Amino acid sequence: MKSFRVGSIKRLNGINPKNNMMDRDSIDYVQSIKDLKKEKNAVILCHYYQSPEVQELADYLGDSLYLAQCAAKVTQNTIVLAGVHFMAETAKIINPSKKVLIPDLNAGCSLADSCPPKEFKNFINQYPGSTVVSYINCAAEIKALSDLVCTSTNAKKVIESIPKNKSIIFAPDKNLGNYLIKETGREMILWEGSCMVHEAFSLEKIINLARKNPDAKFIAHPESVSSVLEIANFIGSTSGLLKFVQNDSSKKYIVATESGILHEMQKKCPNKIFIPAPIEDETCACSECAYMRLNTLQKIYNCLINESPQVNLDSKLIKKSKAPIEKMLALS
Numbered sequence: 001m002k003s004f005r006v007g008s009i010k011r012l013n014g015i016n017p018k019n020n021m022m023d024r025d026s027i028d029y030v031q032s033i034k035d036l037k038k039e040k041n042a043v044i045l046c047h048y049y050q051s052p053e054v055q056e057l058a059d060y061l062g063d064s065l066y067l068a069q070c071a072a073k074v075t076q077n078t079i080v081l082a083g084v085h086f087m088a089e090t091a092k093i094i095n096p097s098k099k100v101l102i103p104d105l106n107a108g109c110s111l112a113d114s115c116p117p118k119e120f121k122n123f124i125n126q127y128p129g130s131t132v133v134s135y136i137n138c139a140a141e142i143k144a145l146s147d148l149v150c151t152s153t154n155a156k157k158v159i160e161s162i163p164k165n166k167s168i169i170f171a172p173d174k175n176l177g178n179y180l181i182k183e184t185g186r187e188m189i190l191w192e193g194s195c196m197v198h199e200a201f202s203l204e205k206i207i208n209l210a211r212k213n214p215d216a217k218f219i220a221h222p223e224s225v226s227s228v229l230e231i232a233n234f235i236g237s238t239s240g241l242l243k244f245v246q247n248d249s250s251k252k253y254i255v256a257t258e259s260g261i262l263h264e265m266q267k268k269c270p271n272k273i274f275i276p277a278p279i280e281d282e283t284c285a286c287s288e289c290a291y292m293r294l295n296t297l298q299k300i301y302n303c304l305i306n307e308s309p310q311v312n313l314d315s316k317l318i319k320k321s322k323a324p325i326e327k328m329l330a331l332s
């Protein structure tokens with residue numbers, strides 16, 4: 001595995017022999033993190049949207065569902081969640097006896113932020129008797145107000161598990177919600193939230209790129225807007241997209257989701273070509289989630305050393321938000 005050594009003077013895991021002090025510029029983060037994991041009995045759960053060097057350090061690498069499933073069964077005392085805050089919260093809710101660390105507390109999510117609990121409570125009160133389904137990309141308080149949680153991998157299954165005579169509220173992602181309405185034929189009351197990464201793709205530029213690459217298939221995550229999903233050859237969660245490119249016979253793909261997934265796609269399919277879908281504003285790296293990419297090797301190292309920042313939740317909130325997550329895990 002590639003070692004990310006920063007700085008010019010090589011010392012043993014960053015210990016400066018002259019003064020026995022840690023010199024952060026010369027720490028071999030990869031080796032130090034591996035050592036710290038053993039010392040602290042920790043495990044790294046990592047989402048596909050992390051930078052390649054962080055993905056390479058993962059004990060478990062996967063989509064939101066897989067990370068939740070792993071959190072339920074890891075045996076180590078400490079979980080480092082290399083992902084965003086709602087993922088760390090979910091790990092804590094599922095397995096509250098574990099110490100859950102997140103390398104950067106600011107690693108939030110625009111989609112989760114688009115659904116504040118107070119407003120959502122008022123919203124659901126307008127539709128009494130409805131079944132409330134929340135996409136896992138939301139705060140623990142939203143999960144606690146829900147009957148069921150889903151991820152993009154199991155959303156269709158979760159919606160189909162609800163009796164046909166029940167009205168459904170789906171939050172927070174309107175794009176995934178609209179996609180599910182088409183897929184399941186169920187009417188749903190949608191909260192108007194969205195992910196800024198998936199909303200940044202440019203339909204026009206994707207069409208132009210596809211014209212220049214007639215041998216490429218266009219694949220997209222269901223958090224993308226409906227006009228983009230309409231032209232996709234395949235729609236799926238991150239793990240769904242990954243499985244698709246492994247089993248499909250094409251050699252080239254234009255991929256509309258956070259570009260971190262391309263690392264694992266390229267590893268699994270070294271002879272195929274993956275092109276990140278173009279975005280509206282070429283001056284930004286918008287197909288990289290700014291929140292996901294806050295996590296770095298240095299921050300993972302620091303959070304293991306300091307055992308902080310930790311994600312802790314009130315026990316009542318854990319109890320309330322656990323029930324809809326457990327229902328989802330049972331359905332998956």
Ligand code: 13P
Nearest residue numbers: 063064151152153237238
């Ligand atoms: P999945 O991991 O379910 O594909 O969702 C992607 C995502 O947006 C995570 O933030």
Ligand code: SF4
Nearest residue numbers: 109110111195197289
């Ligand atoms: Fe949230 Fe979108 Fe980033 Fe996923 S990619 S963490 S949904 S902002």
